[in-house]
Amino acid sequence: MRDVVICGVGMTPVGEHWDSSLREIGADAVQLALKDAGLDTVDALYVGNAFGATFSSQSNVSALIADYAGLGGVEAIGIDAADASGGAALRTGYLAVASGLVDTVMVVGAEKSTDAIGSARVAARSVGLDADYEAVHGATLTALAGLLMRRYMYENGLELPAFEGFSINAHRNAKPNALAMFRNQIKEGAFARASMVSDPVNLFDGAPDADGAAAVILTASERARRMNQPAVRIAGSGAATDTFSIQERRDPLRFRAVELSAQRAFGQAGILPGEVDLLEAHDAFTIFSVLSLEASGFASRGEGWKLAQNAGEALSLKGSLPISTFGGLKARGNPVGATGVYQAVEAVLQLRGQAGGNQVANARTAVIQSVGGAAATAFTHVLTTR
Amino acid sequence: MRDVVICGVGMTPVGEHWDSSLREIGADAVQLALKDAGLDTVDALYVGNAFGATFSSQSNVSALIADYAGLGGVEAIGIDAADASGGAALRTGYLAVASGLVDTVMVVGAEKSTDAIGSARVAARSVGLDADYEAVHGATLTALAGLLMRRYMYENGLELPAFEGFSINAHRNAKPNALAMFRNQIKEGAFARASMVSDPVNLFDGAPDADGAAAVILTASERARRMNQPAVRIAGSGAATDTFSIQERRDPLRFRAVELSAQRAFGQAGILPGEVDLLEAHDAFTIFSVLSLEASGFASRGEGWKLAQNAGEALSLKGSLPISTFGGLKARGNPVGATGVYQAVEAVLQLRGQAGGNQVANARTAVIQSVGGAAATAFTHVLTTR
Numbered sequence: 220m221r222d223v224v225i226c227g228v229g230m231t232p233v234g235e236h237w238d239s240s241l242r243e244i245g246a247d248a249v250q251l252a253l254k255d256a257g258l259d260t261v262d263a264l265y266v267g268n269a270f271g272a273t274f275s276s277q278s279n280v281s282a283l284i285a286d287y288a289g290l291g292g293v294e295a296i297g298i299d300a301a302d303a304s305g306g307a308a309l310r311t312g313y314l315a316v317a318s319g320l321v322d323t324v325m326v327v328g329a330e331k332s333t334d335a336i337g338s339a340r341v342a343a344r345s346v347g348l349d350a351d352y353e354a355v356h357g358a359t360l361t362a363l364a365g366l367l368m369r370r371y372m373y374e375n376g377l378e379l380p381a382f383e384g385f386s387i388n389a390h391r392n393a394k395p396n397a398l399a400m401f402r403n404q405i406k407e408g409a410f411a412r413a414s415m416v417s418d419p420v421n422l423f424d425g426a427p428d429a430d431g432a433a434a435v436i437l438t439a440s441e442r443a444r445r446m447n448q449p450a451v452r453i454a455g456s457g458a459a460t461d462t463f464s465i466q467e468r469r470d471p472l473r474f475r476a477v478e479l480s481a482q483r484a485f486g487q488a489g490i491l492p493g494e495v496d497l498l499e500a501h502d503a504f505t506i507f508s509v510l511s512l513e514a515s516g517f518a519s520r521g522e523g524w525k526l527a528q529n530a531g532e533a534l535s536l537k538g539s540l541p542i543s544t545f546g547g548l549k550a551r552g553n554p555v556g557a558t559g560v561y562q563a564v565e566a567v568l569q570l571r572g573q574a575g576g577n578q579v580a581n582a583r584t585a586v587i588q589s590v591g592g593a594a595a596t597a598f599t600h601v602l603t604t605r
Numbered sequence: 606m607r608d609v610v611i612c613g614v615g616m617t618p619v620g621e622h623w624d625s626s627l628r629e630i631g632a633d634a635v636q637l638a639l640k641d642a643g644l645d646t647v648d649a650l651y652v653g654n655a656f657g658a659t660f661s662s663q664s665n666v667s668a669l670i671a672d673y674a675g676l677g678g679v680e681a682i683g684i685d686a687a688d689a690s691g692g693a694a695l696r697t698g699y700l701a702v703a704s705g706l707v708d709t710v711m712v713v714g715a716e717k718s719t720d721a722i723g724s725a726r727v728a729a730r731s732v733g734l735d736a737d738y739e740a741v742h743g744a745t746l747t748a749l750a751g752l753l754m755r756r757y758m759y760e761n762g763l764e765l766p767a768f769e770g771f772s773i774n775a776h777r778n779a780k781p782n783a784l785a786m787f788r789n790q791i792k793e794g795a796f797a798r799a800s801m802v803s804d805p806v807n808l809f810d811g812a813p814d815a816d817g818a819a820a821v822i823l824t825a826s827e828r829a830r831r832m833n834q835p836a837v838r839i840a841g842s843g844a845a846t847d848t849f850s851i852q853e854r855r856d857p858l859r860f861r862a863v864e865l866s867a868q869r870a871f872g873q874a875g876i877l878p879g880e881v882d883l884l885e886a887h888d889a890f891t892i893f894s895v896l897s898l899e900a901s902g903f904a905s906r907g908e909g910w911k912l913a914q915n916a917g918e919a920l921s922l923k924g925s926l927p928i929s930t931f932g933g934l935k936a937r938g939n940p941v942g943a944t945g946v947y948q949a950v951e952a953v954l955q956l957r958g959q960a961g962g963n964q965v966a967n968a969r970t971a972v973i974q975s976v977g978g979a980a981a982t983a984f985t986h987v988l989t990t991r
Contacts, residue, residue: 220705240737263844272658276728277736279687282982286849292865294844295982296693299683301665307682311697317704319606320842342662350663351626456706458649458680463672479678596668596681 220317224450225602226443227256227436228564233400233552235333236430241268241275244432245284245329252325252434257447261436263294263321267308267328269301269556273343274334284327294321301347302360302503304328305433305559306458306589306598312437313456313600322438328557329432344428347592349464361425361504363465363593365417368506371472372419375521379419382505383410384527386423386549388534389502393546395576400429400552407530426503426547431554433561451567454584455490455601457483463595474507476597477514477590484586485516488601492516496582497541497569499562501590501597502548511588515599541579544569559589559598570604606703610836611988612829613642613822614950619786619938621719622816627654627661630818631670631715638711638820643833647822649680649707653694653714655687655942659729660720670713680707687733688746688889690714691819691945692844692975692984698823699842699986708824714943715818730814733978735850747811747890749851749979751803754892757858758805761907765805768891769796770913772809772935774920775888779932781962786815786938793916812889812933817940819947837953840970841876841987843869849981860893862983863900863976870972871902874987878902882968883927883955885948887976887983888934897974901985927965930955945975945984956990 229251231244245266253259266281277283281295300307305328312326335343345354353363372378386405393399405423413423443450459479465471485491492515502508509523517540518526526533526540534542545551545565548558566585568574574582583605589598615637617630631652639645652667663669667681686693691714698712721729731740739749758764772791779785791809799809829836845865851857871877878901888894895909903926904912912919912926920928931937931951934944952971954960960968969991975984 242737269664270658272656272664272732275736276732276740278655278658278685278732279977279981280685282686282846282977283735283849285846286981290846292845292847292861294696295686295846296697296844297685299664299666299685300668300681310680311682311700314697314704314706315700317706318700320700320703346658346662346664349669350661351628354662458682459678460668460671460676460681461678463669475678591665591668595665595672 221319222440223313223316223437223453224440224443225435225567226438226446226448226450227252227258228567229255230398230433230561230564231431232398233429233431233554241271241277241280241329241331242283242287244430245327246288248327248432248434249288249325252436255448256436260290261293261323261325263315263324264290265296265298265308265311265324265326267298267304267556267560268330269299269304269347270330270332270343273346275331280329284329300596301591302555303559303589303591303596303598304556309559309563309600310456310458310598313453316437316439322442324437325434326437326560327432327434328560330554330557331430332428332555333430353464360593361417361420364504364506365420367465367471368419371506371509377524379411381524382527384531385502385505385508386410388531389543389547389549392536392544392577393550396545396551399546399550400427401550420504424505426549426553429552429554431552431557433557433564435560435563449571451570451602451604453600454603455484455488457481457599460596461594465593472510474510474514474594476594477511477588480597480599481515484599484601490584490601495584495586497544497579497585499566499587500542501588502543503553507590536579544579545577562587566602570602607705608826609699609702609823609839610826610829611821611953612824612832612834612836613638613644614953615641616784616819616947616950617817618784619815619817619940627657627663627666627715627717628669628673630816631713632674634713634818634820635674635711638822641834642822644822646676647679647709647711649701649710650676651682651684651694651697651710651712653684653690653942653946654716655685655690655733656716656718656729659732661717666715670715686982687977688941689945689975689977689982689984690942695945695949695986696842696844696984699839702823702825708828710823711820712823712946713818713820714946716940716943717816718814718941719816739850746979747803747806750890750892751806753851753857754805757892763910765797767910768913770917771888771891771894772796774917775929775933775935778922778930778963779936782931782937785932785936786813787936806890810891812935812939815938815940817943819943819950821946821949835957837956837988837990839986840989841870841874843867843985846982847980851979858896860896860900860980862980863897863974866983866985867901870985870987876970876987881970881972883930883965883971885952885973886928887974888929889939893976922965930965931963948973952988956988
């Protein structure tokens with residue numbers, strides 16, 4: 220296999236973009252990444268997208284964006300792993316370049332997930348769950364997160380304020396990020412009083428679905444020496460699934476897919492959790508952050524919540540384990556199938572020292588995690604300049 | 606890169622399976638392929654599927670099938686390239702094994718495309734087209750094929766009977782295939798009298814959408830020596846896109862994506878069209894077969910139709926270029942996102958000499974082609990035992 224690096228990145232603002240279509244934001248991200256890398260084109264385009272068919276009546280999004288972005292003739296493949304589509308697209312691109320058969324791959328995450336309302340939106344959004352045994356009975360991802368959070372609170376004797384640090388930190392980090400959806404701040408104490416969405420998940424707990432597109436260009440390390448930007452190496456890539464539905468898992472509070480994917484990625488990179496300078500966790504809900512921290516070895520079972528105490532101090536840009544450094548899913552916003560690629564772009568900017576007001580000092584090793592459904596599938600990548 | 610071989614195959618009957626779900630047929634194909642290869646599990650599962658979200662309200666099909674098939678913990682990625690999803694999944698698996706990072710990949714194509722009727726079916730089926738400029742105006746893939754066929758007939762001075770050989774040959778080859786959807790025969794002269802669907806595409810011209818699942822297991826060639834079955838090598842893999850919509854192409858009768866993908870695959874494999882023992886073309890419509898034959902170098906511009914004269918004699922199992930050897934999309938049936946994997950299974954059976962009543966004598970090199978939308982994207986693979 221060849222060593223694979225990221226040599227170009229781009230991302231568009233995250234929000235509700237009712238006047239832009241999937242192909243437009245996807246092509247915008249492609250152009251930004253080409254410019255960053257100093258390239259005119261690439262050999263392949265892999266696009267992570269979760270909801271094109273249901274929100275935009277559009278599949279084959281990869282071929283559509285390839286055409287609209289002017290990448291004439293390029294190979295194009297669409298990638299779906301529900302909410303983890305971005306992480307899955309990154310892994311697909313990584314394997315392609317590593318194979319030696321494709322020299323330069325554009326990995327895009329593109330999502331439009333706000334162009335529907337009411338029950339149509341719930342139905343369009345819930346295709347990532349089990350259609351026959353979850354969604355058909357009215358379960359939503361937020362409802363499933365609520366069940367997990369309630370169980371976690373019960374087992375560990377916790378109340379809502381225990382989780383506030385995750386959201387306070389996310390919004391704090393979104394403030395300097397001009398591309399973030401929510402740059403307002405959450406005051407200490409406000410979290411527990413927020414409107415309930417799916418008890419105990421409330422409005423300040425769950426991340427907002429959003430529109431957005433991001434892109435990273437992967438190439439072989441020996442090719443990156445001639446590029447515009449310092450190369451960031453993909454040192455580890457891990458993917459895993461779990462029993463699809465939480466109600467069929469022996470231990471619902473163990474995110475087994477996250478655990479396995481982290482073990483595989485950390486093992487390949489040869490790093491331990493203590494060597495990670497920053498983590499882009501899949502903070503779609505605070506309980507997802509808690510269980511991912513535990514599954515990835517950053518905290519012991521039942522103790523992930525402790526990292527977020529004191530308004531998330533330890534998780535802040537100056538803390539021992541910075542997470543959601545540009546606002547995370549919670550405050551940067553969650554353009555679902557694009558989120559995993561946003562994480563990659565943000566981690567690259569951190570490792571290049573180009574993160575501006577979001578910079579984590581001396582960042583050398585970053586971990587990004589993309590989680591699909593109620594952790595039915597997960598992708599972990601280790602990025603490094605070491 | 607590592608040499609990649611197919612070491613196990615499986616496929617389920619093609620038809621309208623209203624009593625089976627996507628996960629069930631997918632898991633069936635997985636089990637058949639594992640049994641054929643003599644394996645208990647694999648390292649990764651890549652699933653090509655075009656319509657899970659629209660026909661079954663189900664995305665993340667790969668993680669769902671991984672769980673249901675008992676492949677606990679395995680990496681899973683869903684692949685979409687519209688009608689070419691099967692070919693795209695095969696390429697993704699090929700690149701993964703070639704990289705040296707994944708040892709054994711199960712590539713599945715699974716589709717349920719009959720669980721909707723009327724306008725809901727048309728809408729669910731048309732997500733592979735351009736939603737904003739084609740589908741929204743009522744264009745269907747069949748309608749676009751009709752436009753291409755009419756133009757081809759006009760430019761080359763042809764009438765409907767010129768195309769009948771493709772369909773006669775497909776149905777002739779489906780007869781010995783117990784898994785085929787349509788095993789009835791089309792008599793000479795009947796083609797031109799069939800009911801019109803989208804003029805000039807008629808009922809005997811277009812392939813029937815269907816349900817079905819197929820699987821191939823890929824591994825590195827050095828690992829295949831210990832397996833149950835003789836290994837079939839993937840000698841070439843090519844992928845390409847074209848301008849997405851036919852109305853924006855300078856030359857609509859040139860299937861540029863097919864042309865580029867064939868050039869790339871043939872070039873990698875180091876073969877010429879004349880060395881191909883059988884071709885599984887994407888015969889969703891006879892005009893697709895004609896234009897693919899021309900784009901791939903099997904016929905000159907404007908002459909692809911000539912190969913099908915005399916009831917498709919040259920394309921028959923004993924002809925100079927056997928195509929649709931198990932019935933093709935036309936008569937085996939077209940389980941859309943699964944079709945590209947059915948082609949791979951059928952080609953492997955041919956190259957192993959296990960094709961029974963469908964056997965092409967002394968088959969050593971097979972080409973399979975998967976075409977998405979109105980040839981917006983294409984994947985060509987060269988399989989060989991040479």
